[in-house]
Amino acid sequence: MTDSLYAIYKELGIKPELADKGEIVLEKLKERFDLIDETAEYNQLKVLKAMQDAKVSESCLTGSTGYGYGDTGRDTLEEVYANVFHTEDALVRPQITCGTHALALALMSNLRPGDEMLSPVGKPYDTLDEVIGIRPSKGSLAEYGITYRQVDLKDDGSVDYDGIKAAINDRTRLVEIQRSRGYATRPTLSVEQIGEIISFIKSVKPDIICMVDNCYGEFVQKTEPSDVGADMVVGSLIKNPGGGLAPIGGYIAGTRECVENASYRLTSPGLGKEVGASLNALRDMYQGLFLAPTVTASALKSAIFASYMLEDMGIEVSPKAADTRYDIIQEAILRKPERLIAFCKGIQSAAPVDSYVTPEPWDMPGYDAQVIMAAGAFISGSSIELSADGPLKEPYSVYFQGGLTWPHGKFGILKACQCLLDSEA
Numbered sequence: 001m002t003d004s005l006y007a008i009y010k011e012l013g014i015k016p017e018l019a020d021k022g023e024i025v026l027e028k029l030k031e032r033f034d035l036i037d038e039t040a041e042y043n044q045l046k047v048l049k050a051m052q053d054a055k056v057s058e059s060c061l062t063g064s065t066g067y068g069y070g071d072t073g074r075d076t077l078e079e080v081y082a083n084v085f086h087t088e089d090a091l092v093r094p095q096i097t098c099g100t101h102a103l104a105l106a107l108m109s110n111l112r113p114g115d116e117m118l119s120p121v122g123k124p125y126d127t128l129d130e131v132i133g134i135r136p137s138k139g140s141l142a143e144y145g146i147t148y149r150q151v152d153l154k155d156d157g158s159v160d161y162d163g164i165k166a167a168i169n170d171r172t173r174l175v176e177i178q179r180s181r182g183y184a185t186r187p188t189l190s191v192e193q194i195g196e197i198i199s200f201i202k203s204v205k206p207d208i209i210c211m212v213d214n215c216y217g218e219f220v221q222k223t224e225p226s227d228v229g230a231d232m233v234v235g236s237l238i239k240n241p242g243g244g245l246a247p248i249g250g251y252i253a254g255t256r257e258c259v260e261n262a263s264y265r266l267t268s269p270g271l272g273k274e275v276g277a278s279l280n281a282l283r284d285m286y287q288g289l290f291l292a293p294t295v296t297a298s299a300l301k302s303a304i305f306a307s308y309m310l311e312d313m314g315i316e317v318s319p320k321a322a323d324t325r326y327d328i329i330q331e332a333i334l335r336k337p338e339r340l341i342a343f344c345k346g347i348q349s350a351a352p353v354d355s356y357v358t359p360e361p362w363d364m365p366g367y368d369a370q371v372i373m374a375a376g377a378f379i380s381g382s383s384i385e386l387s388a389d390g391p392l393k394e395p396y397s398v399y400f401q402g403g404l405t406w407p408h409g410k411f412g413i414l415k416a417c418q419c420l421l422d423s424e425a
């Protein structure tokens, strides 16, 4: 490391010994980082081609107001998403408020009373508990007479194909496969694994809608679940595909029918995709998607660097440092609430915004335990930006993700490690 770098790290609170340790760790990561860069290069060109094929023009970048009839910028953006995911159609809207909303929309619009939904890879993301009715809630799928079944992964993390076959019945209409681990201690699925699960399910019952919760997985690999048979991929624009710029939004890319159903539910039967003003969000949604492959690469490098640094400090991490990544989330099992809080304080103090505030645990809607969140983000709650969060319950795991740029991700991890070390000194 050069003298000027040492000096500025020191000025920002990183002791030289820790900075040195970071350099030693990075020596080992060159080849892995090269692979990540190659994937980013491929995905950058994929996104570029999607934009060129859709003939994105300058006039697409300005939005509409009111009903939003004839909003060609909005319609073209949806064509770009459909091109990126190789699907027939897409719904990409600022009116989709978050990832949970996008998932709920996809489910509620494609299931009918009497249908059954199946999760073949264990319990879905926490916030879907109330959407499905696993925890009773107003307006849940359960209230509308839509039942739910789940097949857990086996103890070794593999898919229970016999269990899935046994669970599929006459009423099984839709299967929801979560790509990323989310807040669960289970492996993230690769696109290839998702393809195998989908092929199996379609071989048992061909007309089942296979939907993938794609949150945190976009652009980590060169292919997406929609390239291996998914009828719908669903995600949040304040994660990977928004590239840190999209101020709000969610997407559903999939078959014409699935997307049409979702659009009728989002706006109104009969109106569908025709209405929905894009306001001033389009430029950032386009530019964010354009940046998303390299931003995702930065986040991936940050996650890998974090895992090596923490393993070096004797902390158990998942995925393990040497494991291949299929999403941008890194879990560190900190075992003590004080360590969880120290880690999050470190991440917060590394932020460009609100670096001087101290994160505190709070009761967040949709979660069953208090959650501590560190995020000093340009977009509130954006977790493609450097952020860390974890529920205050055993085993006090912190989930670390994001980093719009690799240098910032690196600094944030060093800062979190420094906080951990200082808290235990």
Ligand SMILES: *Cc1c(COP(=O)(O)O)cnc(C)c1O
Residues within 6 Å of the ligand: 098, 099, 100, 101, 103, 125, 127, 178, 179, 180, 181, 182, 213, 215, 216, 236
């Ligand atoms: C973040 C996330 C969600 C929910 O997204 P929100 O925007 O937080 O509502 C759903 N599933 C997975 C796997 C996620 O990571």
